[in-house]
Amino acid sequence: MPSYKAPVRDGLFILHEVLQIERHAALPGFADLTSDTLAAVLEEGGRFAEEVIQPLNRQGDMQGCTRHADGRVTTPDGFKEAYAQFVAGGWGGLAGDPAFGGQGLPHVVATAFEEYMIAANMAFTMYPMLTQGAIAAIRAVATPAQQRKFIPKMMNGTWTGTMNLTEPHCGTDLGLLRTRAEPEPDGTYRITGTKIFISSGDHDLSENIIHLVLAKLPDAPDNVKGISLFIVPKLLVDDDGNLGARNAVTCGRIEEKMGIHGNATCVMNYEGATGYLIGERDKGLRAMFIMMNAARLGVGVQGLAQSEVSYQNAATYARERLQGRALSGPQNPAGKADPIIVHPDVRRMLMNARAFNEGARALSLWAALRVDLAENAATPEERQAAEDEIGLLTPVIKGYFTDKGYENATNAQQCFGGHGYVREWGMEQFVRDARIALIYEGTNGIQALDLVGRKLPAHGGRALRTWLQTVGTSAAACVADEATRFVGEPLQRALDDLQGATGWLMRNALTKPDNAAAGSMAYLHLMGLVALGHQWALMARAASAALANGAADADFYTHKLAVARYYFSHLICETAVHRARVEAGAAPMMALPAEAF
16 A cells, blocks of 8 residues: 655755745744754644644545546545545644734645645645635635635635636637626626536535636637636625525536546536626636645646655665666665665656655745745745746746656656556556646646746746746856765756857747747756756755754755765756757648648
8 A cells, every 4th residue: 555754854854954934933823933843733733744644645546536427526535535634733824924814824834734635635635725825816806795705714724725717628728618607687697608627626525616607708719818706605705695596507427537526527517507796897817826836836736746656655665676687786685685675767767756755845935935935025026036036936837847757757766666557556557647647737748838938038037037047046056065066066057058049049030930849848857957946956955054063954955965976976967958949940840731641
């Protein structure tokens, strides 16, 4: 059976010694966050994930959700009871606004906890995870009365939330959307249409489900500029927040899918359901993107989390599984075989995953801190800089993390050999669950196009210039220190590759847009490697300083530097390959006529 241990020690290292969050003690949410409080929150959150959520992961996968004749959906055995414990612990409101009943802790703390939950049970965690994005959208564009009506009970977990974009004929191209919203005399709207692939679309965990639905008004432009956003509750809610009759929205079918079986992915039928416009009419897509951007960061963490739990189980198996002898001579002379962890190729797969996991954890927490700073930094300039950085790196975190997370889950399965292919060991579930993260909230190809087509040129390239300068400063600092020169020099070479690829795109993409599209995925991976390299540079400096100061936990820091050395000797060198792919242009990719495929 698979197991999971929350990486609390690593998270505390990143938060305290790398990000140095104590520097932000004057900001809302940080003031009361002492070292002891932070450790207690993460340790208790890790325990909850390990002991309550993780044991349900396999059960949820095997049993799945059940749709009943009346359209109700029930979740796998144990989910409802575990969700009640989640609500009782206040975990859903960890970083929520205290004005709506949240605990007001920083987003960076909630992100650390989110990783534990996803790694323990990705399907379960999607129920409360989507609610956070729905809250963000309602808070950003709804009226004060609508916020008071819906957010508090979503914040405390009594109600959950969803996002409804996709239709049978309409995925990324939302201009094709057909769901209609007919105005009623009382100011409400009748919502009619079908949405598909709706995660957590119906279930028995919460008292009510608040659906955020994109639809078009009768006189709206028939394109993306004519989409509005509506709140459509499963059960109607009066002005005092009391629940009323069932709304005309039901689950028509649960999708039969490859993974995340414990989450109800639904076809949702809206048959004249009562809805409430939030935000401006015809501006719904902008409002929905508030939710989608939050979700994309969360999906990036899903890639990290599945990589981490897969790695943990593969590492345990590799230490225990006896098979063959080390090429350098027996390492277990008392037995007939050595543990497979002695074999360099097994080490390769494990080290690839560990180097990614620790770098991605640092980058995800760095990004979450930027969300905090974008909201609460002391000056407008600091808030703008943080917003620029998180905007630039959101598609990288979503796309790169999930690509590598799936790759690492597959390699972890490979460490088990044939045992990884059968259900008994649980590795095939991690592979299946990880696969969806490359697809939803905008496929990774869309993330790459967003990065190259929108994020790089935004505001005249301001965000990219600032971030490149930040990375360059970190690389130079590492070069200047003998203890970290092994980090700084390859990071500088990787940065040169990124800047070179960027320059090539600037020269060659304006006149021929296919060049940007053809190189976009390679560019996203190139930036992902540099972004993780930047975090590894920060971690290497922190670990080196700790050892120089006689840290008590010397093994932790020594191991951290060993993994850093692997990253900079074996992984970051791939930037040269990705640069070559960018600079190859579109011509070789587009040369075959369509009928030749």
